[in-house]
Amino acid sequence: MELLTNKIKKLFSENINKIFENDFSDKIDIQNSTKKEFGDFQTNFALVSSKLIGKNPREIATKIVTEFEKNEIIEKLEIAGPGFINIFLKNEFLNKEIKKLENEKYDFSFLDTNKTVIIDYSSPNIAKRMHIGHLRSTIIGHSIKKILEFLGIKVISDNHIGDWGTQFGKLIVGYKNWLEKSTYEKDPIGELERIYVLFSDKAKEDPTLEESARSELKKLQQGDSENIKLWKEFIEISLKEYNKVYDRLGIKFDYYYGESFYNDMMPEILKELKERNIAKEDQGALVVFFDEDKLPPAIVQKKDGSFLYATSDLATMKFRKEKLKVDEAIYVTDDRQQNHFKQVFEIGKMLGEPYDYKKLHVIFGIMRFGDVIFSSRSGNIIRLVDLLDEAKKQVKQVINEKNPDIPEDEKDEIAETIGSGAIKYFDLSQNRTSDVTFTWDKVLNFEGNTGPYLQYTYVRIMSIFRKLKEENFTLENKEIVLENMDGIERELAVSLLRFPQFVVKAYETLKPNIIAEYLFDTAKLFNNFYNSKQILKEENPKVRDARILLAQKTAFILKQGLDLLGINTVNRM
Ligand code: ARG
Structure with a gap:
């Protein structure tokens, strides 16, 4: 349609x-x-x-x-x-359009959708448990992926994990000196985190440690078999832990090409940068300078010969174009990486083909924590898993009060869906470029612009349909006759038909909060309608049918919209 x-x-x-x-x-x-x-x-x-x-x-x-x-x-x-x-x-026109919802696909052919876009998101750094800093990238990137796919764009998702770099030298030193074997077997990532933190603490007093870390890193880079084995082990352990979180969030990636995947491709790129005079020697390092003084120079190779973050991103750009045949790339990271991406995009332009294609850096602000207190909180790191667990726990309490008769395992499932949905919605309903403060009240409130409010609206509609099932009601051959209705039904109907406009706007700005705002407005309209009109008890059968249909179309749009935010619905709560 x-x-x-x-x-x-x-x-x-x-x-x-x-x-x-x-x-x-x-x-x-x-x-x-x-x-x-x-x-x-x-x-x-x-x-x-x-x-x-x-x-x-x-x-x-x-x-x-x-x-x-x-x-x-x-x-x-x-x-x-x-x-x-x-x-x-015209009302008759709206009637016809409303009936098409759910039965006809939207026509987005007026957009440029015939392309392949790679989305680079989540991308945590290995050997540290995924923390809240990665939450936003994961949630926003996933929603952008859903939005593009909804429009018919081919999307490739790539988790560009930080699996190479100085942290491995430190971990290897820690592993060789302070590892507690039994803890490592029980809680490998916890133990890795512990030795990593321990390294930083000890290195403050003992500067020779940094030296050892550098030499372990060097050995790793030169292919020392013991260090390679450890490095692989650390990655495996971390990925296992990340995947638990991705599973809970319902997120899958097409690729996990980390930084190390590009190691072999980097020497060639450095050669080209040097030969074409794009990079210059500067105090032993290889550096790219930019015309505008706005952008600081980018180091592509250190004095000791090692590559840097920027170098691996150049290799990534080339690989994606040549091997994955992408037309565009979207990178989702916090706003502190703005210069990094400006630099590498700029170098891409200097290099030309195959580096020079459309790339967008989608940034987001910092998330601060208001009232978040965890029993299992370690150090200053707020862990994503703890956040999900806490949300689930709090939602379950509400279900226990409101609906104690639901079987226990269903309660758990509902609490998980509503809880993780609440966290996602909180993140996505903010303008992503602003800094946000997370408080449980803002996240889990059942009233106001929250995930639970939208879920609750959906559940309300589902309960209407449970009752209708008992009377063997069918929607077939039923009409929405808006002529018989006054303002609120018509307003709701128009709002439902506007859904794809907001999806397009969210795509053009890469801002999922546009969809969140739309859903909130539509849910408010539905609840006005629900509170002011009889639905099941309405006596005029034509009006009753029309209202039921309107409720059903509302549920359809809410579900579809929440899905674009990566949020699942439940049928009761
Ligand atoms: N691992 C990086 C970090 O946590 C993010 C990587 C983003 N993607 C990229 N292609 N540079 O800061």
């Missing part, structure tokens, strides 16, 4: 081009009305075309409104303000 805005735009183009005898199609923009009184949609065409047409906006608007041909879609047009046109849609 075509998006409402596209349908209206087409109609306006036809009319306007005829009236003004010229093609103005690309000047016509159809917006949601900001207020109910302004109709369902608005256009500012008369304002933006005034110079082109050589008439004042009001004249243009009047001409359009009076000469617009009769049609099946628009009920009436009204001139507003200096030259806006308010658009009111």
Whole structure:
């Protein structure tokens, strides 16, 4: 099915081009009305075309409104303000459109969707348990993936794990000196974390430790078999731990090409950088300088010959284009890496093919913690697993109070879904570039703009359908007859039909919070409707059927929207 805005735009183009005898199609923009009184949609065409047409906006608007041909879609047009046109849609038209929901696929062919995009997200650094710093990348990246796929874009997901670098020298020193074998067997990642922290503490007093770490790292880089074995072991242990979290979040990656995967490709890239004079020797290191002084120089090879983060990203860019045949790449990391990506994208441009293709750095702000206290909290690291466990625990308490009769294992499942959904929703409902403060009250509140509120709205609808099942009600051959209804039903119907517009907007800005806001608004409309109208008890069968259908379409849209945020729904809670 075509998006409402596209349908209206087409109609306006036809009319306007005829009236003004010229093609103005690309000047016509159809917006949601900001207020109910302004109709369902608005256009500012008369304002933006005034110079082109050589008439004042009001004249243009009047001409359009009076000469617009009769049609099946628009009920009436009204001139507003200096030259806006308010658009009111016909109820019969809305009826027809609403019925298509769930039965017809959206037509997104007006977008450029015939492409392959790689999304680089989550990407934690090995040998440290995944902590909250990676939460946002994981959750935001996953949602962006879902949104692009929904539009029909081919997406490749790559977890670019930090599996190479100085931390391995330190871990190997710690392993060889202070490892407690029995703890390591029981809780390998915990023990790795412990020796890593221990290293930092001890190195403050004993500077020779840093020297040992460097020499262990060097041995690893030169292929020393013992160190290679340890390195592999650390990676395996960490991935096992990460995968537990990904499983709980319902996230899968196509690839886990970490930094080390690109080791062999780096010498060749350095050679090219040097030969083409893009990188220059500077105090023994190899450095790329940039024209604008805004961007600091990027080191691509250290004095000791080792490669850097930037070097591996250059190799990654090349590999993705040549081997994975991507058209675009999206990187999701916190905003502190802005310079890094500006630098490597810039070097990509200098290098040209195959490095030079569309790349976007999707940034997000810091997440701070307000009232988060954990029993098992170690050091200053807030662990994602603890966060998920705590959310689950708190949701389960609510279920125990509200619905004690649900079987225990179902309660657990529901609590897990609502709990992790609440954390995801909290993250995704924020404008991603802002810093946010996490408090349980904001995350788990059953009222307000939260995951649980949306889940609860969905569950409400599911309970209507459980009751309908008992009376063997079927929706087949039922109609939504909005003529029989007043404001709130119509408003809800229009809102449901707007869903794909918001998905497109979220795609264009790579901001999932646009979908979250839409879902919240729609859920509020539904709850208004639910609280002010009878549904099951309504006596007029036509009105009753229409309301039931509207509830069903609302559930469909809520579920689909939450899915784009990576959130599953439950049928009761
Ligand atoms: N491992 C890095 C970190 O935790 C993020 C990697 C992002 N992706 C990339 N291609 N550089 O900071």
